[in-house]
Amino acid sequence: MDLEDFGYIFESLILYATFLGLGTCWLGGTFKKGEFSKVIGQNNDEILPCITPLGFPARRKSILESAMRFSAGSSKRKDWGELFFQNDFQQDLPCAAAEKYRIPLEMVRLAPSASNKQPWRIVKDQTRYHFYLKHTVGYAKYLAFDLQRVDLGIAMAHFEYSAKELGYVGKWAIRPPEEIDIPPHAEYIVSWDEQ
Numbered sequence: 001m002d003l004e005d006f007g008y009i010f011e012s013l014i015l016y017a018t019f020l021g022l023g024t025c026w027l028g029g030t031f032k033k034g035e036f037s038k039v040i041g042q043n044n045d046e047i048l049p050c051i052t053p054l055g056f057p058a059r060r061k062s063i064l065e066s067a068m069r070f071s072a073g074s075s076k077r078k079d080w081g082e083l084f085f086q087n088d089f090q091q092d093l094p095c096a097a098a099e100k101y102r103i104p105l106e107m108v109r110l111a112p113s114a115s116n117k118q119p120w121r122i123v124k125d126q127t128r129y130h131f132y133l134k135h136t137v138g139y140a141k142y143l144a145f146d147l148q149r150v151d152l153g154i155a156m157a158h159f160e161y162s163a164k165e166l167g168y169v170g171k172w173a174i175r176p177p178e179e180i181d182i183p184p185h186a187e188y189i190v191s192w193d194e195q
């Protein structure tokens with residue numbers, strides 16, 4: 001789970017920088033990997049998945065930034081019905097039925113993701129929340145690794161930090177539920193066990 005771990009830790013840094021009033025931007029595709037790898041003295045057995053600039057944001061967006069945001073549909077997010085389910089992938093988990101985990105789930109929904117693909121899917125079953133990655137077909141072929149696994153780490157950070165903020169106790173476990181049928185292109189990643 002190296003890429004999920006990277007996403008979790010890097011998003012923690014991004015959230016902290018944001019708390020300090022600094023501007024950031026996840027960059028996984030649009031930076032010159034070769035030059036950065038030289039600067040950090042990257043070894044052959046290491047990968048450099050993403051970077052972020054860190055500083056004071058300009059007051060106005062550049063034309064390039066506006067175009068990138070428009071093409072990724074960055075200002076929109078998928079609805080609850082597309083992302084969250086109860087018991088299996090057949091039944092939606094509506095916001096009103098989410099009860100105490102409404103805010104952690106909403107924080108996952110609002111999280112950043114590569115090209116705003118929002119590949120996370122969560123199935124609630126009793127006291128467990130199972131996280132799945134719905135791969136965007138053809139997306140992984142552009143890079144040497146699967147950037148969408150980084151997105152899942154970001155989702156884990158948003159879910160865990162907001163659950164803890166609300167005083168909820170739980171822990172991560174990799175225990176795929178056998179009774180849940182997984183839709184095409186989706187993959188089980190991890191579960192949050194409420195305690």
Ligand SMILES: Cc1cc2nc3c(=O)[nH]c(=O)nc-3n(C[C@H](O)[C@H](O)[C@H](O)COP(=O)(O)O)c2cc1C
Nearest residue numbers: 026027028029030068072074112113114115116150
């Ligand atoms: C793992 C990851 C990689 C990203 N890579 C890029 C990138 O290479 N270039 C870029 O302009 N934005 C990149 N983004 C930013 C996303 O496009 C952005 O988060 C998404 O469109 C949603 O917009 P928002 O975060 O402003 O809400 C990346 C985001 C993530 C999480």
